[in-house]
Amino acid sequence: MKKILAGLMVAAALTGCASKEEKPLDSTENKIKIGVTQIVEHPSLDQIRQGVEDAVRESQFGERVVFDFQNAQGDFVTAQSIAEQFDRTTDMMVAITTPSAQAAQNKISDKPVFFTGVTNPAGAGLGAENVTGISDMSPVEDQVKLIVDLLPEARRVGTVYNTGEANSVFLTEEFTKAANEYGLEVVARGVTNVNEVATAMDTFKGNVDVIYTTKDNTVASAYSLIVSKADEGKIPVIGATRDFTEMGALASAGTSEYDAGYQTGQMIVRYLAGEEMTNLPIENVENIEVTFNAEKAKIYSVNTEDMEKNGVEIIK
Structure with missing residues (x-):
């Protein structure tokens, strides 16, 4: 060399x-x-x-x-x-x-x-x-802080991950540790393919206060379904990447x-x-970039004016 x-x-x-x-x-x-x-x-x-x-x-x-x-x-x-x-x-x-x-x-x-x-x-x-x-590596603590800051009443966090993706398993474990330190309970649902996502999401209705979506290929492939199910249950979604905000999450904190x-x-x-x-x-x-979805911010009564002034990107 x-x-x-x-x-x-x-x-x-x-x-x-x-x-x-x-x-x-x-x-x-x-x-x-x-x-x-x-x-x-x-x-x-x-x-x-x-x-x-x-x-x-x-x-x-x-x-x-x-x-x-x-x-x-x-x-x-x-x-x-x-x-x-x-x-x-x-x-x-x-x-x-x-x-x-x-x-x-x-x-x-x-x-x-x-x-x-x-x-x-x-x-x-x-x-x-x-x-x-x-x-x-996803900034899991920043993502937990985002949940706590935006949704202070939230106590239970639902998340879906592919049990066959090593990175996804690792990130879910790391997120759970960070969430527990902030007093949040994580309800994790493991899936093996896209077809199992709908059933996993149905278990969150009336059972969790917010849904967290980690960086996971299966989750990304089924994201429109995840957002649709969350909207039906009136559950806000916090994501791990900007892409997730663009696809309907309330907000995301993650690496660019x-x-x-x-x-x-x-x-x-x-x-x-x-x-x-x-x-x-x-x-x-x-x-670390933080992004907000303007439409979802209105639905969940999140004021983004001060955030926008501080340089946080609001996706219209």
Whole structure:
């Protein structure tokens, strides 16, 4: 890996003092090839990828970087094949989501791998010497505080999660711990697929004061149903991402997918500028964004004027 970095730095030095006889900036030898892969095509993951690319392109290395994007189409075997390909054809790799990061770590040992969009890196076994990145761990305590501040009368919180998604199980456990510390009782309903969500939601009617929706692929896929069921029972929904606010939650507090990608891109720039991988430990997303749904705020009598003045985004 040191040889790769040395080669890139030599190329950068040559570019900085290029003469007429030297190769132009856009020659193949002067390019930095970055392979980017994500497990599926999804708007949130696309935002992460955009953040990565923007941060790198805005840097001093921007004109020299070539991104090669590959989508695993939801298949882990394909994700491993992509990692093997990138090991042969690129200088480094960006892996978006936990499965892609695990596939990259399995197949690449002597090139830098930067992951992003990973909730629980330690739980996923990530952290080889050539692997680092950004965790988008949900700020569960901020989400609990949002519930307490907006709905001070709430005592019981309902939540649905997929028992087969390790990240979802982990986040549900962490949210429950945080909620209990604030005196809230969590009523969790585990499901295995989208078809079970409706039944789980029906158990919340008259039984909980608020519904919390964690970052979970099954929950995201059934979100319109979740909001519809919650509306029927006149139960406000607090979400873990901006997307959930846009889809009908009263409010959300969570990490920005774009910011997660941008912070990853900044880490890559630091590496290209000469920092060793050992000096680039795994980081959490720094920025937390709070969003409110204007329509739902009216329904549940939440005054958003002061929030808007303080920079909280109100989604109309």
